[in-house]
Amino acid sequence: MAGTWIFVEQRDGNIRKVTFEMLSEAKKFGDEVSAVVFGKGVAGLAPELAKYGADKVYVADADVFANYNTGAYVAQMAAMISEFSPNAVLFAHTFNGRDFASRLAQKLELGLATDAIALELSAGKGVFTRAIYAGKAIAKVEVAGAPVLGTIRAGVWEVVEAAGAGAVVEAAVAASDADVYQVVKSFEPTVSARPDLSEAAIVVSGGRGCKGPDGIKLVEGLADLLGAAVGGSRASIDSGWLGHELQVGQTGKVVCPNLYIACGISGAIQHLAGMSSSKYIAAVNTDTEAPIFNVSDFGVVADLFKVIPTLVGELKK
Amino acid sequence: MKVLVCVKQTFDTEAKIEIKDGKIADAGINLIINPYDEVAVEGGIQLKEKKLADEVVVLSAGGDKAMDAIRTALAMGADRGILIKQDTAADEYARAVVLAAAIKDENPDLILAGHVAADDGSSQVPTRVAEILGLPHVNVITNIELADGKATCSSEADGGTQVTEVSLPAVVSSQVSWNEPRYPSMKGIMQAKKKPVATVDAAAADNKVNIVEFSLPAAKQAGVKIEDEPEVCAAQLADWMKNTVKVEVK
Ligand SMILES: Cc1cc2nc3c(=O)[nH]c(=O)nc-3n(C[C@H](O)[C@H](O)[C@H](O)COP(=O)(O)OP(=O)(O)OC[C@H]3O[C@@H](n4cnc5c(N)ncnc54)[C@H](O)[C@@H]3O)c2cc1C
Ligand SMILES: Nc1ncnc2c1ncn2[C@@H]1O[C@H](COP(=O)(O)O)[C@@H](O)[C@H]1O
Numbered sequence: 109m110a111g112t113w114i115f116v117e118q119r120d121g122n123i124r125k126v127t128f129e130m131l132s133e134a135k136k137f138g139d140e141v142s143a144v145v146f147g148k149g150v151a152g153l154a155p156e157l158a159k160y161g162a163d164k165v166y167v168a169d170a171d172v173f174a175n176y177n178t179g180a181y182v183a184q185m186a187a188m189i190s191e192f193s194p195n196a197v198l199f200a201h202t203f204n205g206r207d208f209a210s211r212l213a214q215k216l217e218l219g220l221a222t223d224a225i226a227l228e229l230s231a232g233k234g235v236f237t238r239a240i241y242a243g244k245a246i247a248k249v250e251v252a253g254a255p256v257l258g259t260i261r262a263g264v265w266e267v268v269e270a271a272g273a274g275a276v277v278e279a280a281v282a283a284s285d286a287d288v289y290q291v292v293k294s295f296e297p298t299v300s301a302r303p304d305l306s307e308a309a310i311v312v313s314g315g316r317g318c319k320g321p322d323g324i325k326l327v328e329g330l331a332d333l334l335g336a337a338v339g340g341s342r343a344s345i346d347s348g349w350l351g352h353e354l355q356v357g358q359t360g361k362v363v364c365p366n367l368y369i370a371c372g373i374s375g376a377i378q379h380l381a382g383m384s385s386s387k388y389i390a391a392v393n394t395d396t397e398a399p400i401f402n403v404s405d406f407g408v409v410a411d412l413f414k415v416i417p418t419l420v421g422e423l424k425k
Numbered sequence: 426m427k428v429l430v431c432v433k434q435t436f437d438t439e440a441k442i443e444i445k446d447g448k449i450a451d452a453g454i455n456l457i458i459n460p461y462d463e464v465a466v467e468g469g470i471q472l473k474e475k476k477l478a479d480e481v482v483v484l485s486a487g488g489d490k491a492m493d494a495i496r497t498a499l500a501m502g503a504d505r506g507i508l509i510k511q512d513t514a515a516d517e518y519a520r521a522v523v524l525a526a527a528i529k530d531e532n533p534d535l536i537l538a539g540h541v542a543a544d545d546g547s548s549q550v551p552t553r554v555a556e557i558l559g560l561p562h563v564n565v566i567t568n569i570e571l572a573d574g575k576a577t578c579s580s581e582a583d584g585g586t587q588v589t590e591v592s593l594p595a596v597v598s599s600q601v602s603w604n605e606p607r608y609p610s611m612k613g614i615m616q617a618k619k620k621p622v623a624t625v626d627a628a629a630a631d632n633k634v635n636i637v638e639f640s641l642p643a644a645k646q647a648g649v650k651i652e653d654e655p656e657v658c659a660a661q662l663a664d665w666m667k668n669t670v671k672v673e674v675k
Contacts, residue, residue, distance in 0.1 A: 203580075211553070214557060241440075242543065245639055297585040359460060392658075396650070401650050409650065421659075422660050
């Protein structure tokens with residue numbers, strides 16, 4: 109085998125946690141694990157990647173890679189694959205990761221398994237586990253090819269520190285401005301002191317039961333106490349209480365935190381699709397029959413307007 | 426300006442999933458247009474209403490039943506349809522190959538699609554189609570503006586939102602927050618019956634991904650549920666969070 113490559117998800121040198129999750133898990137495949145990072149001035153990220161097991165860190169450094177763009181990234185990765193022949197290349201199932209992997213897979217005329225939650229990898233073959241029909245069924249799929257390609261859901265693997273050699277391999281730049289066909293006119297970062305919804309260890313979500321901005325404030329207060337991300341059901345998003353990017357569910361984000369706290373959320377199937385794989389689930393709902401209790405580890409049948417303030421007080425104790 | 430919209434027929438999002446003979450059973454399942462594709466159809470129709478497009482063509486690859494998805498899009502206001510007969514077990518690669526072949530024949534200026542199908546959730550097909558056709562693409566858009574042979578798209582991005590410009594023709598896939606799809610009117614439904622739909626056979630394309638097995642997720646163990654005074658509930662929840670989940674308080 110010629111190694112497992114983990115494509116590093118980063119912006120301005122900030123590496124997404126899912127990258128460390130993938131490096132940690134890749135160690136278990138028994139093959140050499142390399143991180144692959146594209147950007148401008150990114151060689152300095154190598155020690156951080158080595159900390160989670162990267163034996164080699166392939167670096168493609170050029171202005172054209174400063175920000176993610178599909179054309180240049182695909183051209184570069186295709187050239188590196190043909191030069192170094194990795195056994196597998198894994199991407200995070202982020203917006204960029206799925207975009208990158210899909211276009212690369214088609215260029216190489218290969219199969220691709222996206223949004224995987226488990227992987228058994230061997231030479232030239234990957235058996236990926238995927239949640240389909242919004243988590244109502246599980247499919248195991250086999251992707252054969254050189255390399256095996258997949259994108260991995262954030263939060264399903266644990267981050268484990270394991271020192272790798274972290275030897276930097278500078279890759280020849282194989283892309284130029286001519287490969288860029290998407291011109292990014294502006295990027296507006298989500299201004300939030302809270303962690304990213306897709307990566308947070310704890311998510312506190314509010315639904316229609318919050319009844320308005322005052323209820324949402326309670327949810328936000330609890331989240332801040334826990335260093336958690338805030339999410340919402342479609343009902344609270346559509347009511348304008350929270351931004352679209354915070355919707356959890358089938359048509360929103362799929363989250364996989366250690367703890368998910370649903371406040372005033374009934375637990376419609378489309379909402380469960382986005383959070384039922386969370387490790388622990390707690391729910392606060394006045395309706396004892398609410399379906400959210402079917403997936404909750406700890407359910408509280410009570411008024412969130414009374415429970416959350418007391419809970420905050422108890423947690424501070 | 427011709428707009429083509431790719432629509433996939435999927436199970437109703439409320440559908441209960443069962444496995445029969447190793448396959449996902451489809452008997453008695455209500456079939457709908459993939460919710461994201463409905464948004465793409467609406468987006469295409471709005472471009473026509475704004476006189477930015479002259480024609481909206483809907484394209485679906487699937488079995489005979491997929492005709493219903495095409496008729497629904499026509500009832501919403503699309504002009505004509507194309508149904509490519511293809512086994513619904515075709516993977517993303519095989520679907521992209523047959524869709525791209527049909528799109529090439531149609532030569533549209535803008536290709537719209539959903540960013541992900543609600544059934545197998547792969548998020549690959551529109552990007553693959555763009556690669557086959559050698560066209561630029563933008564995924565997960567929440568708005569589009571067309572001018573001077575260019576599409577300016579707002580889209581969701583990792584950690585924010587961005588605005589991206591691509592030259593036409595291009596492939597663009599939608600996020601649900603782009604628009605609110607209309608319900609077909611009675612008149613629209615009647616008109617849809619008369620709108621032309623061409624049926625074509627799929628170009629040959631083999632799957633690259635093989636299904637090993639389908640299964641149902643393990644039923645979640647019912648947890649603790651307490652009904653008591655809010656103070657009592659809150660105290661117990663706090664205990665559980667501290668002792669079982671081991672949360673840290675900032
Ligand atoms: C194609 C499609 C896609 C969809 N995608 C999504 C998606 O991605 N995400 C999503 O969330 N939904 C989605 N939905 C919508 C989904 O079906 C539900 O309508 C939605 O999740 C309901 O939100 P909710 O639970 O906040 O509201 P409701 O269902 O109205 O529930 C509110 C809950 O609050 C409780 N409550 C009321 N007052 C209090 C109180 N004082 N204290 C505590 N509890 C209280 C009530 O008992 C009730 O259970 C989708 C629907 C469709 C058709
Ligand atoms: N069989 C199909 N027929 C038409 N469009 C499709 C088909 N499969 C996928 N698509 C389009 O590609 C999008 C993403 O699908 P997927 O890559 O399968 O998640 C869908 O929302 C559709 O717009």
